[in-house]
Amino acid sequence: MTRVIGVIGRKDTGKTNLIADILKNLKSENLSFATVKNSHMDIEVDVLGTDSHNLKKLSEVSVFVTKKGSAFYYDNMNLKNILAKIDCDILIVEGFKEELIELNIPKILVTRDGKGTELEDLQTVMRVDDFKYDIDEVKNKVLEKAVVPTYNLNCGYCGHNCKIFTEKVVAGVIKWDSCVMATGLKLVVDGKTIPLNPFVSEIIQNTLKGMIGTLKCAKNPKNISIKIEKK
Numbered sequence: 001m002t003r004v005i006g007v008i009g010r011k012d013t014g015k016t017n018l019i020a021d022i023l024k025n026l027k028s029e030n031l032s033f034a035t036v037k038n039s040h041m042d043i044e045v046d047v048l049g050t051d052s053h054n055l056k057k058l059s060e061v062s063v064f065v066t067k068k069g070s071a072f073y074y075d076n077m078n079l080k081n082i083l084a085k086i087d088c089d090i091l092i093v094e095g096f097k098e099e100l101i102e103l104n105i106p107k108i109l110v111t112r113d114g115k116g117t118e119l120e121d122l123q124t125v126m127r128v129d130d131f132k133y134d135i136d137e138v139k140n141k142v143l144e145k146a147v148v149p150t151y152n153l154n155c156g157y158c159g160h161n162c163k164i165f166t167e168k169v170v171a172g173v174i175k176w177d178s179c180v181m182a183t184g185l186k187l188v189v190d191g192k193t194i195p196l197n198p199f200v201s202e203i204i205q206n207t208l209k210g211m212i213g214t215l216k217c218a219k220n221p222k223n224i225s226i227k228i229e230k231k
Contacts, residue, residue, distance in 0.1 A: 001184055002034075002086055003146035003176065005125070006093045006100040006107030010116040014131045015094050018110055018138070022092065025139050031089035036082055038095030079103065083149055087223075090146055104152065104166040106145045108138065122167045145169060148181040155180060155195040 007015050016037070023033055047053055056062040062073045079099040083091070093100065093107075097119065100107050109127045111117050120127055125145045126138070147169060150162040157180045158165050168174045176182060183201035187194040196204070208226070212218050 001148045001182060001186065002083070002088055002091050003148055003182075004083065004091045004093060004105050005142055005146035006096065006105050007110060008095065008097045008100065008107050008116075008119060009110035010112070010119075013110045013112040013116055014128075015110050017131070018108070018128060018133075019092050019094055021135055022138060022142055025135050026090075026142070029143070034086050034088040034091045036079070036086070036091065036093045036096075038079075038093075040095075080151070090142065092142070102152075103149050104147075104162045105149060106147060106166055106170050108141065123170055125170050145176065147176045148179060150179060150181050150195075151193055153181075153193060153195050157195065157197055 007019055009015050019035060023035070026033060052062070052064050056073045060075070064071045064073070079093065079096045080103065083103075093105070101121070101123070104123065106123050106125045109116065109120050109124050110131075111127060111129050113130065117127070125141050128138070147166060150165070152162050154161045158174070158178045160168065165174070165179060169176050169178075180195045180197055180201070181193075183196065183198050183205075185196060185201040185205050187196055187204075208224055209221060212221050212224060
């Protein structure tokens with residue numbers, strides 16, 4: 001399951017530089033990482049009139065491959081849509097201040113000359129002022145406080161609603177894996193995520209792994225994705 005943490009702050013406070021420093025210092029961890037940056041600048045990602053622009057305009061998703069790399073182009077997406085498409089261990093989100101609050105995702109606040117201090121709330125893991133910080137402390141906060149997004153399911157299994165759960169994770173009262181969404185199994189029915197307690201989750205996971213593991217082409221599966229469509 002992908003765990004998420006945000007980095008927020010006003011413009012030119014050092015958010016991107018902090019994220020880069022975090023990633024450099026997490027290389028030794030046996031984890032996969034991804035980043036999402038929300039820019040308020042109107043950046044032209046493709047040129048009007050080119051073949052690639054025309055293809056992108058006429059399709060839901062376009063993939064462009066060059067010698068320098070590959071790029072996936074979607075229409076403008078909110079954070080919830082983006083999270084549904086990313087599969088990694090830790091995702092660091094830059095920006096999306098309002099959506100981080102809405103989805104109850106912890107964040108690190110970066111300030112400069114006092115600019116942005118008003119953004120601090122009970123879901124703020126730590127505050128980095130004027131780019132002064134201990135990178136080991138920041139790294140540990142990311143590893144300890146990133147959560148699996150609950151999308152405000154408010155199932156109550158942890159004993160709290162999702163907002164209070166995140167606040168208690170930030171405060172160190174409970175750990176991120178106290179949430180049912182952290183069991184490694186995500187059940188989505190007609191676009192709605194269904195929470196499963198750890199016991200049920202383990203039964204389903206072991207059953208699927210056992211069945212699929214008998215296939216010659218799928219020994220010892222690590223990740224399994226099943227989609228059933230009604231015809």
